[in-house]
Amino acid sequence: MAYEQILYDVSERIATLTLNRPDRLNAWTPVMESEVFEALKQADCDPGVRVIILTGAGRGFCAGADLQSLDAVSTGGDVLTQLKAQLAAGPGELSQPDVRADFRKTYSYFPAISKPIIGALNGPTVGLGFAISLYCDLRFASDQAKFSTAFSRRGLIAEHGISWMLPRLIGMANALDLLYSARLIDSAEALRMGLISRVMPQSEFLAEVRSYARELADKVSPRSLRVMKRQVYEAQFQTLEVAIDVANEEMLKSFQCDDFKEGVAHFVNKRPPNFTGN
Numbered sequence: 020m021a022y023e024q025i026l027y028d029v030s031e032r033i034a035t036l037t038l039n040r041p042d043r044l045n046a047w048t049p050v051m052e053s054e055v056f057e058a059l060k061q062a063d064c065d066p067g068v069r070v071i072i073l074t075g076a077g078r079g080f081c082a083g084a085d086l087q088s089l090d091a092v093s094t095g096g097d098v099l100t101q102l103k104a105q106l107a108a109g110p111g112e113l114s115q116p117d118v119r120a121d122f123r124k125t126y127s128y129f130p131a132i133s134k135p136i137i138g139a140l141n142g143p144t145v146g147l148g149f150a151i152s153l154y155c156d157l158r159f160a161s162d163q164a165k166f167s168t169a170f171s172r173r174g175l176i177a178e179h180g181i182s183w184m185l186p187r188l189i190g191m192a193n194a195l196d197l198l199y200s201a202r203l204i205d206s207a208e209a210l211r212m213g214l215i216s217r218v219m220p221q222s223e224f225l226a227e228v229r230s231y232a233r234e235l236a237d238k239v240s241p242r243s244l245r246v247m248k249r250q251v252y253e254a255q256f257q258t259l260e261v262a263i264d265v266a267n268e269e270m271l272k273s274f275q276c277d278d279f280k281e282g283v284a285h286f287v288n289k290r291p292p293n294f295t296g297n
């Protein structure tokens with residue numbers, strides 16, 4: 020599939036989606052939104068892909084919604100009506116069946132993608148770009164990255180479910196600090212808060228992110244990743260009792276799978292694994 024505002028590449032069983040409006044710091048548009056959704060579905064359905072990286076071209080990840088779009092919304096009229104309809108409709112039809120309603124919203128569908136999504140935050144990650152990064156399974160940042168919610172300084176609110184997601188990642192006080200002030204923080208402070216998992220030098224950033232992604236692609240069971248991702252996100256809505264019951268059921272299923280047999284065999288025989296995802 021040809022894309023206009025993103026780049027899509029698959030190599031070494033890693034799909035890399037690159038937001039590609041570098042002259043605008045990859046400011047988000049309706050076209051980009053549609054293309055990211057379609058590309059994530061494409062990667063999810065591709066048996067040759069085991070891990071997904073989402074990053075930005077040039078010196079930024081995403082500077083938020085395109086200001087021209089925001090200006091159009093602020094003037095009201097048909098644009099506001101269209102935006103309301105778009106948010107109500109959700110992203111579109113997902114590849115995975117039986118996805119809970121929480122993960123069918125316009126920006127909250129990343130957990131419905133069955134493969135790990137790594138946010139490679141190479142520069143400014145602001146506003147809507149900030150919100151989107153929260154839905155990645157892991158966030159790695161360049162030492163040049165900057166972060167801001169931005170919403171309160173635009174007369175907006177905690178958009179797109181980040182009032183639910185952000186406190187789970189960095190705690191209530193830190194979340195309210197970033198939402199109230201919309202101050203700009205660097206990658207070192209983001210790491211201390213737990214907003215990101217790792218900080219890497221800009222000169223080696225994508226190479227180091229890909230090195231981690233290759234670990235997942237080459238050395239662990241795709242089936243394990245798929246089931247674990249679903250367990251962790253669904254557990255946010257479960258009691259401990261239910262989470263344990265689900266884990267017990269999934270464990271019994273694992274014992275019957277090819278990847279479990281391969282996991283034991285490669286360990287016993289001291290050779291690299293050859294997982295199939297089955």
